[in-house]
Amino acid sequence: MLTKEVGVPGLLEVYRHPALVELMSAEKRLPYKQGKTRNYWPTENPANRRTKLFETWRTIVAHLGQEIPGASNALQLPPFEAPSWRLKAFEDMLDAVICAWVGICVFEGTVVPFGDDTSAIWIPQSELLASRRGRP
Template sequence: MIEVYPHPALVELADAPRRLEYKAGNMGKYWKDLSAEKRRYKLFKTWQTIENLLEPEISGVSMSLPKITLSSKVAQLKAYEDTLDAIICAWVGICALEGRAIPFGDSESAIWIPRKAPIP
């Protein structure tokens, strides 16, 4: 059993300099000056980017996610986000089994972070 946090895994997957803005409940914090419609659009674009990054790692990711639209209810967006987090965690588990993840922490507690190349 390993512990995984989706955010650090996504940062590594995207080779991003900081956390990705992909939590539906934080749209107002991410994009304060945008309308609700534009916030959703930006969130959906981020989710699409994440799907595209995960697809080479786990074939069929997009088909495994709930179907949503820009007019979906908040509960549907949360279900999508939760499923995306679960897929990210599964991907990190795969990476750990393949020797492509490393623990950060100590012998008592650590989170696992994927690496794109195998760990020597």
């Protein structure tokens, strides 16, 4: 388990929510889990919840597409009317791509490990990402 520095071979622990917050320079955790839409938007009807979920997914996919060439093409949203199991399958694919992106960030040097000598999670840092992209 890699806890302080990158080495090959190695194993990293990734937390998708903090990675997404940094990817999108968001102020808080993104509401992107399909099974929690009622918690995210309790006053909305099911169709509006799904609309909001799809909006969040589109935004995440667009950001990932800026980081990983071809990601936007690979992450095609399911049809709006798709059953819950298809939404969950898309969500799982999205999670996998987020984890792969964090792995890329590790080798680009845009992550920071949070933990100690025995365990750590690796989270991209928006400031490091911005400097790599040439943004202020």
